[in-house]
Amino acid sequence: MPFPSVSVILVVRNGETYIADALRSIPGSSIKPMEILVVDGGSTDATRDIAAGFDQVRVIPQTGRGIANAYNEGVAAARGELVAFISHDDAWEPGKLDRQVTYMHEHPDVMISFTHVQHVLDAGATPPPGFRRELLDGPVPGYIMETLVARPEAFAIVGPFDPSFAVAEDTDWFARARDKGLSSALLPETLTVKRVHGTNASLNAPQINGLLLKALRGSIARKRAGEA
Numbered sequence: 001m002p003f004p005s006v007s008v009i010l011v012v013r014n015g016e017t018y019i020a021d022a023l024r025s026i027p028g029s030s031i032k033p034m035e036i037l038v039v040d041g042g043s044t045d046a047t048r049d050i051a052a053g054f055d056q057v058r059v060i061p062q063t064g065r066g067i068a069n070a071y072n073e074g075v076a077a078a079r080g081e082l083v084a085f086i087s088h089d090d091a092w093e094p095g096k097l098d099r100q101v102t103y104m105h106e107h108p109d110v111m112i113s114f115t116h117v118q119h120v121l122d123a124g125a126t127p128p129p130g131f132r133r134e135l136l137d138g139p140v141p142g143y144i145m146e147t148l149v150a151r152p153e154a155f156a157i158v159g160p161f162d163p164s165f166a167v168a169e170d171t172d173w174f175a176r177a178r179d180k181g182l183s184s185a186l187l188p189e190t191l192t193v194k195r196v197h198g199t200n201a202s203l204n205a206p207q208i209n210g211l212l213l214k215a216l217r218g219s220i221a222r223k224r225a226g227e228a
Contacts, residue, residue: 003105005034006097006149007080011062011070013041015088016050018195022086023054028094031101032056034080039070047088068161068169071145075155083152085145089195092146096191100149103187111154112177112184115191117142122197131196139190145170147192154182 008026012019019038026036038051041062051057060077062070075083082101086092100113116139127133148170158177161169177184 003031003101004081005079006031006082006084006101007078008033008036008084008086009039009071009074009078010036010051010086010088011039011041011067011074012043012047012051012088014043014045015047016043016045018089019047020050020054022088022091023051023057025091025093026086026097028092029097029101030095031097033084033097035078037074037077039074039077041065041070064163066163066166068163068165071169072160072163075152075160078152081151082149083155084149087146087194089197090146091193091195093189093191093193097149099187099189099191103185104149104151107185109183110185111157111182112148112150113187114142114144114184115147115187115189116140117144117147117192117194118190119194119196122195125197127196128198136196141186142192142194143174143186144192144194146194157182 010019010022023036026033033056036054036057038048038057038059039062040048040051040059048059051059058077060073062073064070064073071085082104084097084100096115100115104110104113118139119135121127121136127136154177158173158180161173163169165172
């Protein structure tokens with residue numbers, strides 16, 4: 001049987017500095033995506049022009065606000081049998097789609113898969129306040145959007161990303177996926193490189209700790225409701 005088709009979703013706003021590197025990393029597998037959806041949140045720099053210069057890219061102007069809504073709009077527009085995600089300032093290692101798509105093809109019960117991730121400090125950059133410097137020491141399990149490959153059915157089961165999360169929307173979604181008992185797999189390979197710099201939205205937002213606590217409390221509340 002042929003491998004499943006893949007849609008890649010990249011959400012961005014004013015990402016001209018890094019987006020070309022991210023897009024160049026996507027075709028580094030034998031399995032190529034059927035489409036790359038760049039959901040643009042109203043960029044005022046050259047982001048859209050850069051993205052439009054790459055093959056298979058379709059730029060989608062975001063209609064809602066925030067990262068969660070951008071992901072939701074990308075998922076709604078995706079036509080692939082699998083959906084993968086990449087940030088505009090990160091990169092995939094060669095073979096990422098080969099490994100995850102093959103694994104999910106061979107394990108049709110697995111709804112979402114992840115890889116390990118290596119954090120790399122951008123040249124001349126200082127880590128954002130609160131960043132755990134030990135993450136730079138070596139690969140770690142990557143329960144983040146940039147490693148995720150999912151079946152579209154997963155979003156029907158778990159629901160959309162919650163727009164009330166300005167950041168940490170992925171942490172909340174992954175918690176809801178676990179609470180639903182969604183079948184997942186963490187692959188041992190390190191296939192995503194996460195660039196650390198002064199403007200990382202997911203690492204530098206002042207409200208990140210409060211939102212992570214909100215995601216945790218939501219998970220606890222769901223478990224208690226299930227026990228009642």
